Amino acid sequence: MKLQLALDLVNIEEAKAVVKEVEEFIDIVEIGTPVVINEGLRAVKEIKEAFPSLSVLADLKIMDAGAYEVMKASEAGASIVTVLGATNDSTIKGAVEEAKKHGSEVLIDMINVTDLEKRAKEVDELGVDYICVHTGYDLQAEGENPFEQLQTIKRVVKNAKTAVAGGIKLSTLPEVVAAAPDLVIVGGGITGQEDKKAVAKEMQQLIREAATV
Ligand SMILES: O=C([C@H](O)CO)[C@H](O)[C@H](O)COP(=O)(O)O
Numbered sequence: 001m002k003l004q005l006a007l008d009l010v011n012i013e014e015a016k017a018v019v020k021e022v023e024e025f026i027d028i029v030e031i032g033t034p035v036v037i038n039e040g041l042r043a044v045k046e047i048k049e050a051f052p053s054l055s056v057l058a059d060l061k062i063m064d065a066g067a068y069e070v071m072k073a074s075e076a077g078a079s080i081v082t083v084l085g086a087t088n089d090s091t092i093k094g095a096v097e098e099a100k101k102h103g104s105e106v107l108i109d110m111i112n113v114t115d116l117e118k119r120a121k122e123v124d125e126l127g128v129d130y131i132c133v134h135t136g137y138d139l140q141a142e143g144e145n146p147f148e149q150l151q152t153i154k155r156v157v158k159n160a161k162t163a164v165a166g167g168i169k170l171s172t173l174p175e176v177v178a179a180a181p182d183l184v185i186v187g188g189g190i191t192g193q194e195d196k197k198a199v200a201k202e203m204q205q206l207i208r209e210a211a212t213v
Contacts, residue, residue: 001177001180001181001182001183001184001207001210001211002027002028002182002183002184002207003025003026003027003028003183003184003186003200003203003204003207004026004027004028004029004030004057004163004183004184004185004186005018005019005022005026005028005029005030005186005187005190005191005200006030006032006059006165006185006186006187006191007019007029007030007031007032007035007187007191008032008033008034008035008187008188008191009032009034009191010035010191011035011038011039012035012039012042012043012046012047015029015031015035015043015047016046016047016050018190018191018196019047019050019051019054021196021197021200022190022196022197022200023051023054025197025200025201025203025204026054026200026204027054027055028054028055028056028057028079028080028183029047029051029054029055029056029057030056030057030059030185030187031043031044031047031056031057031058031059031078032059032187033059033060033061036058036059036060041058041072041073041076042076044056044058044073044076044077044078045076045077047077048076048077048078049077055079055080056077056078056079056080057078057079057080057081057082057107058073058076058078058080058081058082059082059109060073060081060082060083061082061083061084061109061111062081062082062083062084062087062091062095063083063084063086063087063091064087064091065091065094066083066087066090066091066092066093066094066095066098067094067095067097067098068098069081069095070083070094070095070098070099070102070104070106071098071101071102073104074098074099074102074103074104075102078104079104079105080104080105080106080107080129080130081095081099081104081105081106081107082106082107082108082109082132083095083106083107083108083109083128084108084109084111085108085109085110085111085113085119085120085123085131086110086111086112086113086119089122089126092106092108092123092126092128093126093127096126096127096128099129105129105130106128106129106130107128107129107130107131107132107163107183108123108128108130108131108132108160109132109134109165110123110131110132110133110134110149110153111134111135111136112136116133116149116152116153117152117155117156120152120153120156120157121156121157123160124156124157124158124159124160125159127159128160129160129161130160130161130162130163130182130183131153131157131160131161131162131163132162132163132164132165132183132185133146133149133150133152133153133162133163133164133165133166134146134164134165134166134185135149135165135166135167136166139166140166140167144166145166145167145172146164146165146166146167147164147172147175147176147179149164150162150164150176150179150181151179154179154180154181161182161183162181162182162183163181163182163183163184163185164176164179164181164183164184164185165185165186165187167188167189168184168185168186168189169186169188169189170189170199170202170203170206173186173189173203173206173207174206177206177207177210178210180210184203184207186203189203190203
């Protein structure tokens, strides 16, 4: 089980400062969609150059032009690129094929997919690397979380790795790790804390303990 730090509400310099603080406790740095909108793929490139031992995920939330956008993100240094599960199979297949050429991976974000079980089974047959349940900011604000959805994908996904994102905090992490996803994605649960290092350290500990049970 890996820990991914999601950086969403920062510029490149702020992103570097946060990663520097917690780098020893995380496996993957996510350049979040708002950062890509503000800074472009330069953010992926600069973070990868500054922290070569960490994997970088580009949260492009691709909906079309899968191959082209995966190519650009991979060239910038992304090891993982996100594509929306709500899009069509052609876009996903194009993204997967292109990622293979670059040695990168595709994470399918199932945000707002209405029939999660059906779509997860379909997407799982397309050779994707990760299937991720995700409660976005706007639904988090309405009190939703991705924990029940995680149980669903754990039950039906047979090939891909599973991931979970959306408002995960230190207090809710035990419930998440108990479901044994392959990847736990945390943004505000680390970046919004005063002592980011201490929180990231505790999160890594919980994840490691769960992996040895
Ligand atoms: O993908 C995300 C969101 O859509 C904004 O881009 C976040 O990275 C993801 O939700 C994780 O962040 P937190 O919810 O703050 O943990």
